[in-house]
Amino acid sequence: MTLLFNLLSLVIVGKVFSSCGSKSLRIINGEVAAVWPWMVSFQSVSQNRHFCGGSLITPQFVLSAAHCFEHNKTFFMIAGANNLNDPNLIIHEVSSVTLHENYNSTSLENDIALIKLTEEITDSSKVSPICLPSHTDESLIINQKVIISGW
Numbered sequence: 001m002t003l004l005f006n007l008l009s010l011v012i013v014g015k016v017f018s019s020c021g022s023k024s025l026r027i028i029n030g031e032v033a034a035v036w037p038w039m040v041s042f043q044s045v046s047q048n049r050h051f052c053g054g055s056l057i058t059p060q061f062v063l064s065a066a067h068c069f070e071h072n073k074t075f076f077m078i079a080g081a082n083n084l085n086d087p088n089l090i091i092h093e094v095s096s097v098t099l100h101e102n103y104n105s106t107s108l109e110n111d112i113a114l115i116k117l118t119e120e121i122t123d124s125s126k127v128s129p130i131c132l133p134s135h136t137d138e139s140l141i142i143n144q145k146v147i148i149s150g151w
Ligand SMILES: *[C@@H]1O[C@H](CO)[C@@H](O)[C@H](O)[C@H]1NC(C)=O
Pocket: 044, 046, 047, 051, 052, 067, 068, 069, 071, 072
């Protein structure tokens, strides 16, 4: 029964999150929904402030930079926000950080980290994942204009 329920909720979560890259300016409970709904903020517990951003790629995984997590060991994450001073921000806990196996902290080659959250984010009203290119996707070309988001 539990397994069935878990499978069912996976299907539901999968369905909600199946559309990546959807951006909207909806108003939810009087607030503007996140303009960049995959953009997250990692916040240091000791310094009580934002130190790095990241992009949600699934309901439970975030892509970020390896250099952010070399020294910051106690931190939490905020998702679905436009304003980090909003008093109603929802905190998400992190269960593990995996740095790219060939990350070089001197040259910053392979400066990639994968962050796993303790729990999946199920409230998709403010949050949705960014689209990742497939390994055969050649649509990103040199000199193409892109958008960078950050805090
Ligand atoms: C956390 O990481 C950021 C970015 O690498 C760095 O600027 C900051 O000093 C780090 N904070 C701590 C407490 O190590």
